[in-house]
Amino acid sequence: MTTPFINGNSKRTEAVYVHIPFCTNKCFYCDFNSYVLKGQPVMDYLQALEREMEMTVKASPPGVIKSIFVGGGTPTVLKPKEMEYFLKIVRDHFPEWDNNIEFSMEANPGTTDLEKLSVMREGGVNRVSFGVQAFQNDLLTGIGRIHNTDDVYRSLENAKKAGFDNMSIDLMFGLPNQTVDMLSESVTKALELGLPHYSIYSLKVEENTLFHTLYQKNQLPLPDEEAELNMYLLLMNRMKEAGYKQYEISNFAKPGFESKHNMTYWLNEDYYGLGAGAHGYVGRQRHMNIKGVNPYVEAVKSGLPRLDSYDISPEEAMEDFLMVGLRVLDGISRTRFEQQFNTSLDVVFARPLHKMVNAGLLDATDDGYKLSEQGILFGNEVFAEFIGSLSGN
Incomplete structure (x- = not known):
């Protein structure tokens, strides 16, 4: 299980x-x-x-x-x-x-x-x-x-x-x-x-x-x-x-x-994904179901209808935390990051965080970082800084 x-x-x-x-x-x-x-x-x-x-x-x-x-x-x-x-x-x-x-x-x-x-x-x-x-x-x-x-x-x-x-x-x-x-x-x-x-x-x-x-x-x-x-x-x-x-x-x-x-x-928390083409994330594992209606119906007869299923590495999970978390305008929490990954947000992402703060696209908060007013307009540029920054993709 x-x-x-x-x-x-x-x-x-x-x-x-x-x-x-x-x-x-x-x-x-x-x-x-x-x-x-x-x-x-x-x-x-x-x-x-x-x-x-x-x-x-x-x-x-x-x-x-x-x-x-x-x-x-x-x-x-x-x-x-x-x-x-x-x-x-x-x-x-x-x-x-x-x-x-x-x-x-x-x-x-x-x-x-x-x-x-x-x-x-x-x-x-x-x-x-x-x-x-x-x-x-x-x-x-x-x-x-x-x-x-x-x-x-x-x-x-x-x-x-x-x-x-x-x-x-x-x-x-x-x-x-x-x-x-x-x-x-x-x-x-x-x-x-x-x-x-x-x-x-x-x-x-x-x-x-x-x-x-x-x-x-x-x-x-x-x-x-x-x-x-x-x-x-x-x-x-x-x-x-x-x-x-x-x-x-x-x-x-x-x-x-x-x-x-x-x-x-x-907040990068777990959720079940059920139905044709649905995505889910449970226990650091992502999955995507078979897309077609009839293929999905047939697949369920012999087991879970997975098209793909893969483990998320700690590095990828940390990148996801930043990319999805920064969409929320209150920003990301240093405390939540450390509770989830047992390591320091500021150490792990020192380079991209420093770069985005200096560019005026991120603001530091008491417990983390959030998009600045300018960053809200150029969110995709901010998120791109964290894609593959740890996993080397």
Whole structure:
């Protein structure tokens, strides 16, 4: 049995990620492991998920679960009965929940009627993250989204009726044909909703997407670098003025509503990864599951459906601690680093830390380091300093 290692102690895993790979259509920018729902063996997949859960908790028993995150695809394309079954198997295999558990599910506007949201709430989900992306219908059509702004308001109203008060929406900037004024309008309309959490990401043109094909042909009308920088500055200022803390490069929350599950990743803590194409990190070992739906279903019949699994060296774990931890704007803790690795942060990373502080991209804190105001704008340059700095890659 694998014994998870965290903060220098044996500690059972307390976070769960589950992947539902189905969606109504493939967005033009999406490179996630997702498949159009029509004709897919949904119940076969959910039963395979149950088998993976059973084998996973047998190999590495869970602790008291503090966060569950269901991503995709679009988990809310499940029909109410399928959703009910899915939530039951999660509860069956991860039965001990923290009193303040955060149980999040991603949702697309237009796939969340009141019946389905009620099933979700009754099954233990207490946080919904809606993929809104923009408040201009032309922009939504241009990125392959099937919802419109009316669907957004209807879905949020349904969620309130079903008993949800912890909701988040995703917005995107740097989209084709998007202007700074368009983003400003989207931020205004998002803030009018008064939600406790917002995630606002810049578009990344990923391989194996329609946008990548168009980009290669010089047919993707993206904003220029100056416009994209102005978009980011605008959203940071607007969110701050509205009383939201930017607790991570792309995430803003009212106090106490920071995403617990995402903090698991950014604090480099253990989490189970379940489902087709899911990644997990337990006991200093990372894994990635088989991606295809039918290959995943078949693989689970004979064991854990691993595509790849490998141990993380102490050096790589330390680099990961820096790279993901610095995404959080409170920064990295010298104390946590020393508890986890029994060595000194300032000694191990003396060169890159010194370089980034001198460049004005990192600030020293009482217990570690954090991105400076300039560093927030050039985070990728900071993170790159730590990639391979110990492992020699």
